[in-house]
Amino acid sequence: MGRRTMIRRLAGQAWMIARSFAAARRGRGVARTARLALYEVLFDLRHGTDTSMEPPGRATAHEGTNPLLFAEILRHAGFAADGRALVDFGAGKGRALMLAAEHGFGTAIGVESSPELCAIATANIARYGRRRPGALSVTCADAASFEVPPEVTVAYLFNPFGADTMRAVVDRIRESLDRAPREFHVVYLNPRHAGPFLGAGFIVEHRRPDALLLRRPR
Ligand SMILES: C[S@@+](CC[C@H](N)C(=O)[O-])C[C@H]1O[C@@H](n2cnc3c(N)ncnc32)[C@H](O)[C@@H]1O
Numbered sequence: 001m002g003r004r005t006m007i008r009r010l011a012g013q014a015w016m017i018a019r020s021f022a023a024a025r026r027g028r029g030v031a032r033t034a035r036l037a038l039y040e041v042l043f044d045l046r047h048g049t050d051t052s053m054e055p056p057g058r059a060t061a062h063e064g065t066n067p068l069l070f071a072e073i074l075r076h077a078g079f080a081a082d083g084r085a086l087v088d089f090g091a092g093k094g095r096a097l098m099l100a101a102e103h104g105f106g107t108a109i110g111v112e113s114s115p116e117l118c119a120i121a122t123a124n125i126a127r128y129g130r131r132r133p134g135a136l137s138v139t140c141a142d143a144a145s146f147e148v149p150p151e152v153t154v155a156y157l158f159n160p161f162g163a164d165t166m167r168a169v170v171d172r173i174r175e176s177l178d179r180a181p182r183e184f185h186v187v188y189l190n191p192r193h194a195g196p197f198l199g200a201g202f203i204v205e206h207r208r209p210d211a212l213l214l215r216r217p218r
Contacts, residue, residue: 039068043095049124051095062117064095065158065189069210074103076206077213079185081105085151089143089169090160094121097136098128100156110138111146144168148176153183159190170196177216186214 043064044051051064074081081104088096091110100108112118118140125136139146144165148155155173177184185205186197191212198204198214206213 036066036068040066043067047098047124047128049093049095049098049127050120051093051098051124062092062114063158064092065099067095067099069189070096070099071103073187073189073208073211073213076208077185077187078205078215079154084153085109085149086154086156087111087146087148087152088156088158089146090157091121091138092117092158094124094136094138096156096158097121097125097138101128101136105154107135107151108137109149109152110136111141111143112138113140113142115140144172146172148172150176150180150182152176154185154187157186157188157191159192161193163193163195166193167196170200174200181218183218184216186212188212188214 040052043049053063081100083104083106085107086100086105086109088100088108088110091097091112094110097108097110110121112121118138121138125138129136142165143161145168155169157169161169173184184202186202188194188197189211194212194214200216202214202216204212205215
C-alpha cells in the first residue's frame with residue numbers, strides 16, 4: 001500500500017471516528033457509537049480493502065455503510081437474501097456490495113458516478129473476491145440512466161443523491177418491473193427522498209429513524 005493511500009485511509013477513519021463521537025453526544029450513546037466505530041474499522045482490516053470515508057473537502061464525498069447497521073437493517077427485511085440479485089445505487093467504494101455478498105446475496109451490482117470511486121470499488125472487489133468468490137461488479141454510470149436488469153429484486157441506497165435523481169431511478173425500476181413483472185424490495189438508509197417510491201406503489205414494510213424498507217408487490 002502506498003504512503004498516500006495509507007494517509008488517506010487513516011485520515012478517513014480518524015474523521016469518521018471523530019464524527020461518530022460527535023453524534024454520540026447528540027444521543028446515540030457512547031457504547032453504541034464505540035461498537036459502530038469498531039465494526040467500521042474492522043471491515044478493512046479483515047478484508048484488506050479501502051472502504052473508509054473520504055475526509056471532508058474531497059471532491060468524491062463518500063461514506064460506506066456501517067457493517068453493523070447493514071446486518072441490523074437486513075434482519076427486518078421481508079425477504080431472505082438467498083442468492084438474490086441486488087443493485088446498490090451510488091456504490092461508492094463498494095462496501096455495501098461486499099456486505100451483500102457476506103449476507104447471502106448471489107449477485108451485487110454497484111452503480112457509481114465518480115470514476116475515482118469506481119476504480120477504488122473495482123480494486124476492493126478484486127481483493128475481496130480472491131477470498132470469497134461472488135458475482136460482484138461496479139458500473140461507472142449515472143444511476144439516473146441505469147437500466148435495471150430483470151434478475152434484480154432488491155435496490156439498495158445509502159442516501160446517495162437528491163430528489164431529481166431519485167425520481168429518475170424510480171422510473172428506471174418501474175420500467176424494469178413493467179418489462180419483467182416481479183416483487184421488488186428497496187433498502188434505503190438515511191431515507192431523505194422516499195416520496196418517488198411511495199408514488200410508484202411501494203409500501204413501507206419497516207421504518208426506523210435511519211432506514212426504510214419498502215416493497216412493491218408483483
Ligand atoms: C453514501 S455513498 C454510498 C456508498 C455505498 N452505497 C455503501 O453503502 O457502502 C453515496 C455514493 O453515491 C454516489 N452518487 C451520487 N450521485 C450519483 C449518481 N447520480 N449516480 C451514481 N452514483 C452517485 C456518490 O459518488 C457516492 O459515492
